[in-house]
Amino acid sequence: MAVNDNKVETVEKAEEKKPELPNTKEGNLVRELLEKAPYAEGSVRREKRIEFRVPAERIHEFLELASETFEMLMQISVVDWLKENEFELVYQLWSVSESVHAFVKTRVPRENAKLPTVMDIWPVAETYEREAHEFFGIVFEGNPRLGPFILEPREYEKHPLRKDFNTLSYVKTIYGEDFDRYDESKTNYVI
């Protein structure tokens, strides 16, 4: 009976998430993908925009599934959750046929974050991954040109867009102390 119960719960928990999907075009899209990829969770944010959450190790497989309907990879953006000590990668896909956006989100631990490259699905991903690597330090296995991209030689491997990168002190070292001629004390500046 107990087995039955928690099965029921899981089913029910799964269920109570599934029925919310409206049977609009976006809803059907999410439902199809979720059937093929049970490990993911999907939701319809609004008309023409859907979201998926995928665990980091299944991301490549999920993206291959998604690439049939979502032909274009628009961007790979990275969000740095410093408090949860995690990076969140958002693969923004666009389906030309259905004209729908899909945001596939994954969570990766901050220290030596590793992810499989998606260049085999979308070759354009090379540039986005290089940028993500340069600014955040995420290593994409399989991307041949992960080295320096557009930053000045000074800022290689410094991953300046990370939250814990102290821009103020870095700027003071580069441009010298007297760069701010109005000398209001900016030390306790609250961003």
Next chain:
Amino acid sequence: MNELMIMLFAPLVAGFIAWALDVRGIREAVGVLGTLVPLGVLAKYYSTIAGSNPEVVTQTITVGGFKLIFQLNTISWYFATIASLIGVAMAFGMVSTSRSSYEWLFALMSYTGVLGVFLSGDFVGFFLFWELMTFASFMMVLKRSRHESLKYFVLSVIGAYAMLIAIGILYAKIGALDFGTIRQALYMDAMLGSISKSLTALVFLLFLTAFGVKAGAVPLHVWAPGAYSEVDQSYTAFFSGALSKAGAYGFLLLYILMGAKLVAALGIWHNHMVFSYIIAWLGAITVVVAGFLAVLQEDIRKLFAYSSVSQVGYILLGLGIGTPLGFTGALFHVLSHAVFKGLFWLVVAALVLRTGKTRFEDFGGLAEKMPITFAMSLIAVLSLAGIPPMAGFASKWLIYEAAISAHMPLVAGAIFLGSALAFAYVVRFLYAVWFGQRPSDLEDVKEAPLPLLIGMAILAIPNIVFGVAPGLVTEYLGKFLGNPVGGNYYKLVTPTGTYNALLVAVLLVFGLAIAGLIFIYGAKTRRIPVTNTYQSGNPVTEDYNLSMRRNFYRPLAEALDFWLKYSWDRFYERLAGIAEDFADFLREGFYNGNVQSYAWYLAVVLLILALWGVL
């Protein structure tokens, strides 16, 4: 009287001596001496030929039953002097570029051949020396590349056979071989008309192919690019400077010997002689086609080879116009082309000698390394492009005058296009070789050796002298053309136009003075390196080559891609392929190896002979 013989055979003898004692120093000295002798003899004869009472120097020798007549009149003196001038420059060039006595032998042999062609008074001598000249130049090309020499050989053989048949027909009809009697007979025959119209047309066509091959008219120009580039470059100065003039001399001979007969036979169309109209259009097409091909070349030698073909097209065009003014223009262009093209080929010889490269993409920034050669090539560029105070412009101006006043507008239009193309490929040569960043392997290039520089100087001086004083040449040419061009030595006056070369030069100097004054008045100039150029702000480094040396005229190639699909070269290669397959088919057919079929062949042949009643 035997000075003619000395002049004629001196180079041949010098060639053999140079070939025999193959010693570095002596061979060059003998070679140069061999080329100087004819020039000296010709200079001595100038007073007798062009003096107050011009008399023709003749010399007859009998060889194996044939009586060879050699004559030196105004035309042959003119052509012989040009050939010997280029020969001397070639000799000086070869002193520093050729290493083997083989080249000296055949270069001097072709020199004798050309002199023989210009001096011979009858068809036997003409043909013998014509063949000697072709054989010698063929051997020169053979030394470097078999394929090109084969192509040159086949076309020359076709030309030679055509000439032989034409001479045969004339001999059969007239019974004599020397020019005087032939001219007289054909002149008389023009009225009587005993030689039929179609036969005259055939003879004209045969002579056209014979001389067209040597001059390099369009359908038969295929050998020129290969042959000119596969030979020691300083010999090419002679090859394209003097040998192609033999073809032009042939066309002139056509006018002298058969002019009246051809007019009578082929008639007049819109008051142009039909046969000269054909030659004029042949020249015009050569100018335009070779010009477009020259512009699109990637190899420096190919560019100048096609440019030579195009310039000889100008000469044919000048001859084709038919009026005395046209002849003066054409013959002046013979001189100016020989001079500036010889200079170009010596410059190319210096470049190839010093850098060992021939394609445009390997050159660059040599102006600082080889300043004198650069100055010489600048003179040649100004002359070829037809910039007023230079010889090139004077002859081109005469050809324009003749073409337009003879009511041949479309032909004159072709020259306009041709001279613009000449301007384009000459500037492309300047840019690719002399300016821009220097490739790293050309750092240690030294200036050209002294003998080569002397050769270049020999050819550069006439460029300027005849440019500023064109009257000298037109006055001499006027002797046998009934001086159509008046005016004194620095001013050409034709019935419809004038060109005062000295005044143009003086005013150019005056203009340069004013511009120089403004330039000196301005602020001090600071010399900056090549890498300090505006690359929209990006820093420029020495080892990334920023100059456009490959495919410089790619848009022109795109605009012409409809025409570039067809190429004479491929047409001839395909023709050769067909001939080869047919020959293979025949070989398999007959020589199939079993004895019975041979026996059958024998029987059939005997039967035919029996029926014929010969057996």
Next chain:
Amino acid sequence: MSERKNDEFISYELKEFKLFEPLFRWARKKSLWIVAFCTGCGGIEMPPLATARYDFERFGIMPNPAPRMGDLFLITGYVTPKTLKRIIITYEMMQDPKYVLAHGSCPINGGVYWDSYNVVKQLDKYIPIDVAIAGCMPRAEAVMQGIMDIIRKIENGEADGWKRYRENYEWYRKNQDELFGEGWREKDAKRWLAWL
């Protein structure tokens, strides 16, 4: 660009043609050529200046793509180190009486990007600025006013940014090398070779 020795740049002496100087000063005032190199976000302000409404051409001002012929160099907005390299190279290519017009507060003290790692905080340390205009992207009228200031300064000889650059060239040079490192021109040129 090959390493520029100091003396070769400074050896030039300021020969003033006394006789024609007022004429040249009038000519410089009346014909300013803007180097068509919009460095920052304010570049979009230049085209309206050339249209019918403002028309700087009536003052003889003409946008000119070649720095060798240009006189007026508009620094329109924030300056990143990458752009600063191009600015320095273009500025040094311009012929001598040259003027710099800086738009907005970013070239002065980094403005809104005061704490960003890749915005140059004080442009004055690298190239001399003649006139700076206020406005986080000044409108076309403000730019025109700036140009009028430069013309007024040329008139009474105050616009001597180029003289300042030439006289204390080592100071400017030291700041530039401090930011980019010694011999940055050669290094940067070679860095892009891998891409071509």
Next chain:
Amino acid sequence: MFDWKLALEAIGMVIYATFMGFIFMGIERKAMARIQRRIGPPIYQPIIDTLKLLGKKESVSHGLIYDFGPVFALGASITALLFIPIANFQLFSSNADLIVVAYLLEVPMLGIMLGAMSSGNPYSALGVQRGLLTMVAMQLPYGLALIALIQHWGTFKLSNIVALQQVHGWSITVPALLLAFIVFDIVFQALLGLEPFDIVSAPAEISMGPMVEYGGKHAALLFTQHAVQLFAETAFFAVLFLGGASNLLELLVKQIAVLFIAIFVASIYPRFTIDQAAKFFWKWPTIIGIIAVLLTM
């Protein structure tokens, strides 16, 4: 034997031509501005520009040929100018004819190309390539127009052509020469490097084409050369097709008329790419030119 009157006339004409050339360039910029409903610079703006360029404190050079280029171009332009019969001054036009002047008007192109090539800048190399291709493209119609004119009047000498036109009326009254006029006008746009064919110094694409490395006094020389060239070419056009002029004022009116045709065409048309320009020149202008030439056979 040196006749001073002619020398003074020549020097006076050179100064007058340079001044008027600058004014023509000023008119060109002013007219284009007025067409775009802008006020536009004062007419004498090019003079101010040249003075400013001459006043530059320092000039930069890439070598001897880099300096020789503009000097040779200006010298050749002045030479070409002195062979055109301008109004009642015959200058040296009795010593040269149409073909010599046509060639002399093209020689400055070589001067500019020489200088541009030696600067080693890829933009100027591209400018040189485009300049040469434009010249190759426009040479055929240009030649045909000139040939038609020569065949009709039967003489090459410019002074004779002017005299004949005074007698028989302007060349454009003759139908065949009207066609030649149209062809020459199209070619005139390319000669001056104005809009439809200003691919040579395409300002937006390759930053002033051949002139990218020129600054200071070199640019001043090139500006003066362009001014003299503009005056010489408009005078050449007026002499050939609009019957020369008896006095300078009449010549000025004709030159400005020719200039305005060029300006109106220039301010309307976008720019041809280089192979479009070649294809265009070898299609319509050449056909019209051939018709004109055959009509005047």
